[in-house]
Amino acid sequence: MLDKNGIAKRIAKEVRDGYYVNLGIGIPTLVANYVRSDIEVEFQSENGVLGMGPFPFEGEEDADLINAGKQTITTLPGASFFDSAMSFSMIRGQHVDLTILGAMEVAENGDIANWKIPGKMVKGMGGAMDLVASAENIIVAMMHTNKRGESKLLKQCSLPLTGVGCVKKIVTNMAVLEVTNKGFKLLERAPGVSVDDIKKATEGTLIVDGNIPEMEL
């Protein structure tokens, strides 16, 4: 079973040379720590920066330089700033190559829910609806089950949707799965996790085809 950093480490392998990548809040943010150093990649933050660098050194934080999670950041040489409309032109116009975001629920048809729990939590969707409606390449980073142990990979989402039929790939603490028109196709197991464990933790249709390899991290 992976922890959050393990999930980020596995997703980092999906980041290819020359990619512009948008990272969501939470586990996706950690992905930047594990991207191979021999490839060229730029991180976009939808509040208006391309070419995000690491957190600033203590004492060098700048209120005018934050990421979409409102955290203080730095920029790398070659970075650029832009307004919100242009930022979403990059996203909606499919100039961003890869979007990695968290989710509360994913359905076997690729529907995703991650912005609202009716009557309980209403924080808003931020840029998530624009991202999922536009991106060609969306990877969801999340735990396989919620705090009550219930599956987050469902036949149908129970929470209000963020987008329909948009998720292509999911990396959880237990597995790597692909969304196909027949359901969740199991691609890889996390170290120490059996196919049976994954079956038990997956409510939606799980397709197990042949021998499922363990993740290489």
Place this chain on the structure above:
Amino acid sequence: MNGFFIGIFSINKILLKSFNFIDIISYCVIILKIIHLYVILCSKNLIKMINKKVASVQDALKGVSDNMTFMLGGFGLSGIPENAISELVKLGVKGVTCISNNAGVDDFGLGLLLQKKQIKKMVSSYVGENDEFESQMLSGELDVELIPQGTLAERCRAAQAGFPAIYTPAGYGTEVAEGKETRDFDGKMYVLEHAFKADFAFVKAWKGDVAGNLIFKGTSRNFNPNMCGAAKITVAEVEELVPLGVLDPNQIHIPGIFVQRIFQGTNYEKRIEQRTVRSKS
């Protein structure tokens, strides 16, 4: 005026032969003075830039009243119009609708207006950092319209650019699209979203000049440029208000035509919401 100069130069040529060095210097001085006068005439009497400067935040907010719709720039607490917000609190305007990506935190930004229950409706994309907001919303005191961040930006931009509405894929198939017109373009579904209509846009820039030209800094740019010219009156507050000619026209982010009033802001707190750092070791 050109003929006048040619005249002076030809007299100059003839006289050069018979005049000594000191005379030539004094001639040059006279010519420079004439050119200077010409420049002053042009700038003061013939072509005059439109001065958008107002003396204070009080002057900048003249005409603000209850039940109006405001746009406010900023993402989180970065790039929010701090001076305009403080003045709105002082003015005590009630029943206002605020179009702003976020709602501030409990004791800063739009949270200050929420505390005083001045806001009737918020139009935002993310409001997660504010307990006062959540309690007012869950109790039904506060009307909230949550919309995708890119849609928020584009509805501002549409208002600025004179488009009545735009089609976006964001929110299709979700509750955000309920009751809205949808349409298929090349096999993909889009939602029709209307341009905002607002009475005032309050924006904050780093530098500006008295013609209303604006330059933003870092990620405090965010929604500010998109809201300029998107309301009936755009009020810009700046950290540094400079005279005409100081800002390089090549570096202007928002031309003054989109701004009606500009003022020198004061006492910027520029609060950081999530201070994340790494150690030098």
